[in-house]
Amino acid sequence: MTPVVPRVLLVKSGGEAAVAEWRAHLQGFAPHIAVHGWDDPSVAPDSVDYALVWQPELGRLAALPNLRLVLSAGAGVDHITADPGWPRQVPLIRSIPPETAQRMGEYVAMAALALLRNLKRLVRQQDAREWTAFEVERSAPDTCVGILGLGTLGLRSAQMVSALGFRTIGWSRTAKALEGVHCYAGPGELDAFLSRCDILVCLLPATAQTEGILNADLLARLPKGAGLVHAGRGSQLDLDALLAALDSAQLSGAFVDVFAEEPLPRDHPAWSHPGIFVTPHVAATVTRRMRARFFAQQIAAFEKGEPVQGRFDPVRGY
Structure with missing residues (x-):
């Protein structure tokens, strides 16, 4: 059996308690992923495979040289694409679990x-x-x-x-x-x-x-x-x-x-x-558990070379 390669995922969505919740849910669905907070000093930028974000600071995604997927914590991605330097070569996945x-x-x-x-x-x-x-x-x-x-x-x-x-x-x-x-x-x-x-x-x-x-x-x-x-x-x-x-x-x-x-x-x-x-941007909000399951499924498909759901198309704009 081929060993599962450990992956590193950074989270910027909510505070510290939210990161802990994301970690618990994501590792429940994808145990091979190590989940860290956005500013965890123990994580080297070149070790990061995935980033799950909401309103990341300008230039931060581009500073992760081996990034493989960007996961938007919401269905919208303008909070990411507003950054002139966002890494367009990295697939960007919108959060659209079936419950949305x-x-x-x-x-x-x-x-x-x-x-x-x-x-x-x-x-x-x-x-x-x-x-x-x-x-x-x-x-x-x-x-x-x-x-x-x-x-x-x-x-x-x-x-x-x-x-x-x-x-x-x-x-x-x-x-x-x-x-x-x-x-x-x-x-x-x-x-x-x-x-x-x-x-x-x-x-x-x-x-x-x-x-x-x-x-x-x-x-x-x-x-x-x-x-x-x-x-x-x-x-x-x-x-x-x-x-x-x-x-x-x-x-x-x-x-x-x-x-x-x-x-x-x-x-x-x-x-x-x-x-x-x-209303405070809650129309289609689903639980973190539902979103974590969706992201784990898309990461699994991506790692197998299969099509992913919710991929943002920069040409169409959605």
């Missing part, structure tokens, strides 16, 4: 129902101990939910809101087909898609084309009184434009899970705006 799509679908379904039934008003009334009944104009079959971005997360979200009875449509850069969902594709069909969205859900990846896409112009192309669910990337949303659209009643409400600056500053007006639910 289910969690995102749950978030989108929750948000769509909350916007439909005016949950924000119900919360305000409870806080004020105010007993005031009110009517909701539409139910799910009268409401069109549009999913902007039909990747793995978008497809599952579309399936789940469709199952709740919402009329469901989707838009993607290239043509997709999904049972029960009218799919639009390409820039030429974006306006037609937006014009139907009573609730717009943004699940786009971070690319040069999606930077700032949720701006005043796009929000103005939605039906008056539409809702927004944003769980794509923080860089895609013009938060000032969202606040203005809510104040003018162009939009009736919003769920926002991702922001250009995180954590969202405590004095930002979005926290207290009556039309916004702020």
